Amino acid sequence: MSTDHDRPWLAFHTGRAPDDRFESALDMLSAAVARNPGGDAVRYFDGRLSYAELDALSDAFAAGITAAGFTPGDRVALFLQNVPQFVIAQLGTWKAGGISVAINPMNREREVTELLRDSGASVLVTLESLYRDVAAHVVGDGGDSTVRTVLTTSELEYQTVDDPRVFARSARIECPGAQDMTELVERFRGRPAPVVATNADDVAVLTYTSGTTGPPKGAMTTHRNLLFNARTYRDWVGLDETDVVLAVAPLFHVTGLVGHLAVAVLTATPLVLMYRLDPALTLDTVEAEGATFTVGSITVYIALMNVPDASRAKLATLGKIYSGGAPVPPSTVEAFRAAFGHTIHNIYGLTETTSPSHAVPFGTEAPVDEASGALSVGVPVYDTVVRVVDEDGVEVPVGDVGELVVEGPQVVPGYWNKPEETARALHRDPARPRALHTGDVGYRDAEGWFYIVDRKKDQINAGGYKVWPREVEDVLYEHPAVREAAVVGVPDSYRGETVKAFVSLRAGAAVTGTEIVAFAKERMAAYKYPRQVEILDEIPKTVSGKVLRRELRER
Template sequence: MTTYTERPWLSLYREGTPADITPEHRTMLDLFAATLARSPDAVAIRYFDGVLSFADLDTRSDALAVALAERGFAAGDRLAIYTQNNPAFVIGLLAAWKAGGCAVAINPMNKARELTYLLADSGATALLCLEELYTAVARDVLAAGEVRVSTVVTCSPLDEQTRDDERLFAGATRGGAEGGALDLEQVFAEYAGRRPDPASPQGEDVAILTYTSGTTGVPKGAMNTHANLAFNAQTYRDWMGLGADDAVLGVAPLFHITGLVGHVGIALLAGCPLVLAHRFEANVVMDAIREHRPTFTVGSITVFIALSGLAGVTKEDWSSFRMLYSGGAPIAPAVTDGFEAKTGLYIHNIYGLTETNSPSHAVPLGVKAPVDPASGALSVGVPVFNTVVRILDEDGKEAPVGEIGEIVTSGPQVVPGYWQKPEATEQSLPGGELRTGDVGFMDEQGWFYLVDRKKDMINAAGYKVWPREVEDVLYGHPAVREAAVVGVPDEYRGESVKAFVSLKPGEHVTEEDLIDYARSQMAAYKYPRSIEFLDELPKTTTGKILRRELRASVT
């Protein structure tokens, strides 16, 4: 019998790809230093019409590290970064490491209650944030006195560029420092040429705290170590063959693990440009693609749907890309087929969690993922280098090949635990192996398939219905742009299947038509009993459709 520890998926690797890799760098600081020594004048960031070299990143992060240290930031301290996809985010990361500490990634959509919790839980003593977020949110949080932050540095989204694109920055001005905060541009000027005392982080030291969404409780800070990040940055580079001649389009939020590793980590390791555009606005991003000609990106499938659906977009607009990967949410086969028809590009699946520092699985470059004939699910790929993934049944025993169970992952990318939460660590990471909470299976060849989240399973009259399967069927309808399926209370069945759907521009279909379409393709207990049409489905900043919000709207 095939066992998971035998890694049957290795036969699916590209020819010449090793089963295991040896990390070239112990820490992210070592990784950056090697690239800086090799290519100091190479372009590190393109931000509208602004260009920063690796030498620029070095001098700017030196200046910020010195400014932080002078204000008491010491080894082991935490710098919270509360910005959009701006150059300041990358500079802040490097500065935190150079000052001997770690960073705390904060979603720029977070409001006062959420920010207070994250700052308090992490114990951050310094904060780097956008001026507008300081004025609207952070200033009042700090004034309340419930957090330890003593140093604030503010920045403007207009920094490091001169174009001031009206589609993003209409009415925006550089406000400068206020209320005791430092201005980042002034820090660069005042501390120009100064270098911090050398920092020597170890691989096991925390490089950044990334907080889980908190859908099943309070958010937990995953302790992403230097070794975790350095390993998976190299995984991306080696799996996809990325190098200095490539350019990475930063469509995922940098505060999210995909942006941290799949954008920042790759660029710092490969020594290639990272293209940033403040936040995702489809027309702005498409213009950045046309101008800067990136060769690689990884993002949510909703990003690719939005970009390919823009008026006037041609295959030529996409011609600079050598490869595309998508993660964060399962992809319906009909969506990848439709995207390829429009753009000429195949979207490779990738899968991972915050706790796996982005990828634990990926489709080998140049290979099309198979579709499971029984469920219609598109494979999320195979485990990457040095990684063992098992499927466990409800009793915690290894499930036979082909049977559904919980996906559990072990490898160099798995975090050691959650910040100051030993009980949660023991529950989710017993023995260092991550219990993902995702349900799936492995086929005989070693391809893995994600069925759904455990908590999203619908119990309809005793039958298990996985929303993912119903969504995949709905995506096959030519009028459907996005679909999400949830369980709603039903006096007879216990739960009933309900779908929320947004339509492609110019398309029209009735609820009855879609229900009939689904009924014709699945068992009677699975098809949706009701469908609600929305202009837009609610999403996270990373593009994941929020089933929990939809569920809450009807329960």
């Protein structure tokens, strides 16, 4: 039996994230400006914003929207890609006492309408192209929203290189009915931001769930939630002022918000933005900027490995790498290490836990469960208690599978205007008012490591046998031709439900669905291996990398 001496990672699990005594996320910015006013806050291609400049620009944004009628508690919707304007508007919203609303730039009219209506946003900040294609139809004449002020901007601002890999289709666009954000900021530059008292338990962001299993819900992420997990990233990974944070996750997503933007401001380090993810550009950017840390979906790292001229030299500085948001196959971790010499550390969390509730301590090798082949998602982070419970909410023994229930300072207080959903997820047990029922099924081993089996709703019942898609996917990832894999249950006249796999292939690979079925059949029990395999160019995913299983089932 292992002793605590054999498990140095227990220092992470039992430790406590230091209290910086900040009351709001803006206190991080004030401290960063005081520590490093001339240092880079944002790098965007050849553009640079120092912390002093970022402070001034966000002041001007806050003053500008306040002059337009914005009041503390109002909401600002950010419908943007990873551009500097996102950071300016996010910080400026907090300075005006507001709540930001993160909107996926892939959303279309129906989805944007739903989020604006649900949040009651009074200000919308968006790219010119998104305004033309989507937002103008939502907030214009006949649109159904509460938006009073629309600010548009362009991905071409704050840089001059216009890299064709990302800007080939970019051009400045006239936006009738909207104000230009840069013009507003310049007009109010030099004016102080409004003086608004912000409490740690005030809502900072409405972070909408991805909606992969139902309508999106606005998690009420507080300043306390943000501060706690920004510190968790900093201390868990060992980040300091010498690091450079690379944004591969979208800033509208909780991973980008906390694991990129918030932790960069907390450590007063540069945040490197790339507008939209392009794998070849990402490799070049890491090399050019000396990026040291990032966290993103495993699909990002798969894409990097598939760049034709990828080399170790390109990623030499990027030694602090984490992956979350989607299952991480052990075979992919090994392939990435062979290609680049770096280890991908697993991390686990949800929108409702403000990013991580579990993580693999940096520099530690995550174990793989011998029975299932699953890679551990780590151990609970600071001040976090995780139980594994059965259908009745009773904690199950070590090694038994059940639903993960998380309690900690990162758990949000509830969902915006959804008391029933809040009660269902967070308030089932009066004695534990902030115990989040995650909907994820997993278990804890005797050493304290946690493993995620799958989402409860994704379990496949094949003739009475239970199949977890993730276990099948991990086997499929072992096939040398498979780039990505996703498994769902589909109707079957004999079994009621059977296993179907969708795969995309590596560049230049040639394999048939029948061959992949045979590969899996040799490695899995008869009830588990996929009876059907469909080869796709791309597996449909959310921007954060989660597989859209619902869309695959509908096929």
